[in-house]
Amino acid sequence: MTVKERQARILPLFEHLASQTRAQLPVDERDPRLKTIGKLPRGTLFSNFHEEHLKEAEALYEVLYAAKDFEDFIHLAEQARNVVNEGLFVFAVSIAVLHRDDCRGVTVPPIQEVFPDRFIPAETINQAQKADLKRTSDDSIVIKIEQTGNILDSEYKVAYFREDIGINAHHWHWHIVYPTTWRPEVMHKVKDRKGELFYYMHQQMCARYDCERLSTELRRMIPFHDFHQKLEGYAPHLTSLISGLNYASRPTGLSMSDLTEVDVQDMERWRERILDAIHGGFVYDKEGNEVPLDAVHGLDMLGDLLESSYESVNREYYGSLHNWGHVILAQVHDPDGRFKENPGVMSDTSTALRDPIFYRYHRFVDNIFQEYKISLPHYQKKDLDFPGVKVVNVTVNAKVPNVINTFLKESQLELSHGITLKGSVKVSYHHLDHDPFTFSIGVENTSGEVKNATVRVFLGPKYDELGNRILLNEQRRFFIELDKFRATLEPGKTIITHKSSDSAVTIDRTPTFEDLQKGDVVNETNSEFCSCGWPQHMLIPRGNHRGMDFQLFVMLTDWDEDHVGPKTDAFICADAVSYCGAKDDRYPDKKAMGFPFDREITAHGPVDFATPNMSFTDIKIQFKEY
Template sequence: MTVKEKQSRLLPLFKHLTSLTRDQLPVGLRDDRLKDVGHLPRGTLFSLFHAKHLEEATHLYEILYGAKDFDDLMHLLEQARNTVNEGMFVYAATVAVLHRDDCRGVTVPPIEEVFPDRFIPVETIRHADKEAAAHPDKDIVVEFEETGNILDPEYRLAYYREDVSINRHHWHWHIVYPATWRPEFMHKEKDRKGELFYYMHQQMCARYDCERLSNGMHRMFPFNDFHEELEGYSPHLTSLISGLNYGTRPDGLKLHDLHDVTIQDMERWRERIHDAIDLKMVHDHHGKEVAVDDEHGIDILGALVESSHESVNQGFYGSLHNWGHVLTARAHDPEGKFHENPGVMSDTSTSLRDPIFYRWHRTLDNLFQEYKESLSPYTKEELSFPGVEVLSATVKAKTDNVIITSMVESELELTHGINFGTDHSVKVKYNHLDHESFSYQIKVENTSGSTKHATVRVFLAPKYDELGNLLHPNDQRRLCIELDKFHKELKAGKNEITRNSVDSSVTISTLHTFDELESGVGVNENADEYCSCGWPKNMLVPRGNNKGMTFELFVMLTDWEHDNVGGKGSDNHMCDDAVSYCGAKDSKYPDKKPMGFPFDRRIDAHDIEEFLTPNMALTDVKIKFEG
C-alpha cells in the first residue's frame, strides 16, 4: 500500500470530530483490545497534564502502536474514534501514527484544522457559522476578532501568545515526546528526553522575554508563591465538543487544593527537587542514590520536573510541572461545583495563550538554572577551537544587520474541524508576526593547514534590559535564543559561510494543510512525518520595535569531530528538521554538547568581550517592526 493510499484512508478519521455524538460503541461490539478504554467521557476536555487522563491515553496509544499492520491499525482507529474521548483519540492516534514504521510519510492533519475551536475565538466561529448559514452557496471568509484591549497591559503580547503556529508547535512537541513513553514497550529510545523538556521550554521563556522587551515591557516575574493572587485571563475560546467556554480566570483568584493534589504537595515536591540540586544526587524508588552529575544531571532533573516515565522516583518527587498546569486551569472552579470547563492551561494546544504559562515555566526554569549555576563556568580551553578564527558575522537582508518584521495575513480553513452544513469553504483571516528573508554571512579563517569540520552555532539576544542598561553576560545568556546550528567543512585558509534563515535547525520546514494532504500535495513515499515538529518559521526572530531594537548576534564555531555523536545521516528516514528543539527521530541527539551551549552555564566574565574566544563573533543587529 502506498503512502498516498494510507494517507487517504487516515484523513477522514480526523474530520468533524467536534460534531461526534457522545454515544460510545458498546463494549460487546468492540475489539477485545479496546474494551478497557473509554473511561474519560466524550464531550469533556482531555488534558495531558491530568494523571488519570494521561494514563488512559497511554494505554490507548500503546494499543494502536502495537497493531499488527496498517489495516489492523485502521480497524482499531475506526473503533476508537467511536469509543473514546475526542481529544484523547487525536492525541493517541497521532502518537501512534508518528512513531509506527508502516506510517512513515503519513501525515496527521494540523491540529488547528482538526480542532479550530482551540485556536479561533468563539465570537469569530459564531460569525462564521451565521455567514455560512446565510450564504450556503458561497465560500466564506471572516475576520479574526480581537480577544481584549489595552486596558490589560498583557494584551500587548496577545499576538504572540495566541499565535496559531506556536500553539501548534507546543502541542506537537508533546506528541513527539510523550511524558509516558516507555522504551521497553515501544522499542525506541527518546535520547536526552528530560534535557529536551528543559531546553525547549527554556527557549520558549527566553523568546517570550525578548518579545516583552520588544514591547517596552519588563521581563516576566516567576510564579514562585503558590498562595499569591493570580492575574486574570479570558481566552475567548469555546469547546465545541462540550458546548462550554474554556474557563475565564478573573483577577485576584488563588490556587486551591484539588481532589488529586494539594498546594502542600506542590511545595513538598519543589523542596525535594531543590534538595536534590543542592546535594547533587537524587534517590530512586529503591532508595539508591543517583548522582546529578555534569553530564546527565539536567536530563535527570528534566524527567523529575516533568514527571515523565524516566523520573527516577515519581512517588517521592511528584509531578510538579503537570499539576501546576492543572491547578492553574482549575483556579476558577477548583471543586467543580459549577461544572465549568478548565482554563486553557489544561491543554498543550492552548496553554501558551495564558500569561501564567510563561510565569510558571520561568519558575521551573529557575530550578534548572539553579542546577546550571552550580556547575563550573566553561574554561577558555572548553570554549576554544584551535586553528579556527571567526573574522566576522553579518546578517544579510535588504539592509545589512537590520531585520524587518511586520504583521501579515493568513487564512485558516474551518470546515474540516467544524460542520457548517455547507460544501463550500469557510475560512478565518488572521494576522500574525513574520519577518523578511535574511541570511548569515560568516567569514572564517582556518589556520591549521588542513581541512576542519565545524559545528556552527548561531544565537540572538537583546543587548539592553528594560531600563536601557547593558545586560551583564550572565543575565543576557538566559535571553539567548538559538537561531541555527549546522555542520560545515572548512578548507585551509579563508572560508565564507552563507546560510539562509529558512534552513534553521529550530524551525519546521513544511506544514501541509488538510486540503493539500487530501489532494496528495507533499506526499512523499520516502518522507517522515516527524518533519512536522519545529518552531514556526515566521516566529524565528523577536518582533523588535518601530525604532529598531538592538540585539546581538552571536556566532560560534566548535569542533564537529568532538560534537558529532556518530552515524548522522546513516538513517535515510531520519528527518533533520528542527533537531535543536525536536532531536533526531529514533537516533541520538545529534550534538554531544549540552543543549544551549555555551550559554547553559553561568558566565563569570565582567563583560562579553572577556568571554569571547577567537572562534566566536558578536555583531549588533537591529530588528525593526514595521506595523
C-alpha cells in the first residue's frame, strides 16, 4: 500500500468528530484490546495535563502503536472512534500515526481543521453555521472572524499573538511528538533530551511573548509567583461543539483552589522540593538514592520532574508541578465541579496559549529552571571561542538593509472538515507576517584549513519598556532563536547566506485537509512532515511603526564538536529541529539548548562578552499596517 493510499485511509478518522452521537460501541462487540478504554465520557473536554485523562490516552495509543500491521491499526482506530472521548481519540491516534513505521510519510491533519472550535470564536462559528443554512449555491462561503476584546483591556494589544492559529497548533503538535506519558520500553523509541526540550521550547515562547509586549508598548510580563495570588480575568470566546458548553471565562480576582485530585499545598510542597534539589545539587530517586544534577543531564532531569513526565526519577516525591498547575488554573472558576462548567483554555495544549496566565505561569516554571542554570559555572572564553574563525560583519538583506518589515496578512481556515455543514465555509482572519529576508554573514577563517561551523542566530530587544538599555544578563532571557544551521568555511574569507524561510525553528506551511486528500504533500522519503514547528509567519516579532531596536546575535561554533553522530543533516521530521528535535533520533547538537544565552552572564554588555566568532548587529523591525 502506498503512502498516498494510507493517507486516504487515515483522514476519515479525523473528520466530523464534533457531530458524532454519544452512543458507544458495546463492550462485548469491541476488540478485546479496547475493552479497558472509554472511561472519559464523550462530550467531555479532554485535557493533555489531567493525570486520569492521560492514563487512558496512553493505554489507547500504546494499543494502536502495537497493532500488528496497518490494517489492524485501522481496524482498532475505527472501533476506538466509536468508543472513546473525541479529544482523547485525536490525541492518541495522532501519536500512533506519527510514530508507527508503517505510517512513515503520512501527515496528521491540522488540528485547527479537526477542531476549529478550539481556534475560532464562538460568535464566528455561529455566523458560519447560519450562513451555511442560507446558502444558495455550492460556492465556498467566507466569514470574517469576530474580535474577542477591545482596547479597554490592555492585554488585547497582544491578542494577535496569543490567539494566532499557527502557534496554538504548534503547541498541540509539540505535545503529540513529546507526550508526557511516553514509555521508551513500550514504544521502543527514546525521546532524546525530552525534558530539556520541554524547558527550551516553553522558554522561547515566553521570550517571544515579551518581545511582542515590548513591541506594543506593554511592560514585560510579571511572572506568576504565589499560589494564592489574585488572578487577572480572561474570556476566551470559545465554545466546545462536542459538549455544547463554553470554555470557561475567569473573572478577575479568583485564585487557585484545591481540587478533589490535588491540593494547592501539594503544589507548594513540590516547588520547595524541586528548589531544594537545585540548591543541593541532586535529586532523590524512587529508592532514595542521590542523583546529581550535573551540567550535562541536570536540566533534562529537571524538565522531566517539572512537567512531570514518565521519565521523572521520582514522581511521587516531586509531583507534577506543571501539569497540575494547568489543570488548577483551568478550573479556578469551578474547582469542585458543583456547577458542571467546562474548564478554561488552560486545560488543553491547543487552546492554552490564548490565556495571558499561560505565559506568566510558564515564566514561573522557567524561573525554577533558571535557578538551576545560575548554579552552573559561567561560560569561559575557551567555551565560547572558535579559534581561527572571526565574524567580520553581518547584514540582514531586506528591502532596506537591517530593517525587517512586519505586517498583517489575511488567511483562511476551512471549517467543513470539523463541523458538519452543507458545503465549504471558510473563516477569514488576519495574522502577523514579515517580508522575506536573508542573512549575509562575512567570516574570516585564518586556521589554514577547511572548518565546519554551526551558525547560531538569535534576536533580542535592545531596550526595555522605559527605554533603558537592557543589560546582557537580563537580555539573554529575551533572545529568541531564529536559526541554526551548518556552514563550510574555506580558508580565507567566506560569505554565508541563509534565507529566513529555511529557519530551523519554523515550518513554512501546514498542509490542509484538501492538500492531504489530493495527495499533494505525500512524501516517500525521510524528510517527513510532522506538523511540529513554530509558524514561519511568526518568526519575527511585530516591532512598531517607528522601527523597534533589536540586536541580531550571530555566533559560529565548531560543528565537528557540536554534532552528535554521523556527519549528516538528514533527520526525520527535522523541519523545526531547534524546538522539536529530530523524531526518533538524537537532538543534533551537543551544546545546551539556547547556548550561549542559557547560563548567567557576568559581562554588562556585548563588548565584554563577545569573542571573535560572535557578532551583535543593531537592526530595526518596523510594523506596517498594509
